Amino acid sequence: xxxxxxxxxxxxxxxxxxxxxxxxxxxxxxxxxxxxxxxxxxxxxxxxxxxxxxxxxxxxxxxxxxxxxxxxxxxxxxxxxxxxxxxxxxxxxxxxx
Amino acid sequence: xxxxxxxxxxxxxxxxxxxxxxxxxxxxxxxxxxxxxxxxxxxxxxxxxxxxxxxxxxxxxxxxxxxxxxxxxxxxxxxxxxxxxxxxxxxxxxxxx
Numbered sequence: 495x496x497x498x499x500x501x502x503x504x505x506x507x508x509x510x511x512x513x514x515x516x517x518x519x520x521x522x523x524x525x526x527x528x529x530x531x532x533x534x535x536x537x538x539x540x541x542x543x544x545x546x547x548x549x550x551x552x553x554x555x556x557x558x559x560x561x562x563x564x565x566x567x568x569x570x571x572x573x574x575x576x577x578x579x580x581x582x583x584x585x586x587x588x589x590x591x
Numbered sequence: 592x593x594x595x596x597x598x599x600x601x602x603x604x605x606x607x608x609x610x611x612x613x614x615x616x617x618x619x620x621x622x623x624x625x626x627x628x629x630x631x632x633x634x635x636x637x638x639x640x641x642x643x644x645x646x647x648x649x650x651x652x653x654x655x656x657x658x659x660x661x662x663x664x665x666x667x668x669x670x671x672x673x674x675x676x677x678x679x680x681x682x683x684x685x686x687x688x
Contacts, residue, residue: 497633501645501647536596536631537688538649541684541685541686547688548596548685550596550647550649552635552647588645590635591612591615
C-alpha cells in the first residue's frame, strides 16, 4: 500500500468563481463524509492568477483514489465543475513517501 | 484568519535521494510534534522525474506559517536539505478557501 498525492490545477472562467467554489464546497463535503481513504482534499487559489485553483489531495492508496473517481457525487460534480472551467483540468499524480 | 497552502518543489541531486528522504522524515516528525497550526506536511515524489519531490503543505493562517519557518528544527534542516538539492527550491504560496 502506497499513498498517492494529487495536485489538480483548474482554471476557472471569468465570472464563474462563485459558482465554481459553491460546487466544489459541496463536493469536498461529500468526500470528507464518505472517503476514509482520502487524507485531505483542499481547495486553494493562486495568488498570481485568481482564476487558477489548485486542489491538494492525498489518498492512502490506489484503491482509495479509484473509489473517489468512481463515486456518484464525483461523477455528478464533473459536469457542474466543467461548466465553470476555461480549459481542461491538469491532474498531476505523485507517489507518497 | 485564512488558511495558506504551499507547494514546495525540490529537485534532489542524483545519488542524494536517500539522504534527502532521511532528513525530511526527521523534519516532518518535528513539524507534526510541534505545530498545531500545520494541517499537513506531506512529501511526494514525481512519477515522471524521480529527482523531483513536491511537499504539499497547509497552515491554518500566516502566523502558523511564520512559526514553521522560524522554528529551530526548520532552520537546522535547511542546510542539510540544501546539501541534497540540485538547485534552488521553488515555493508556491496559495490562498486557502
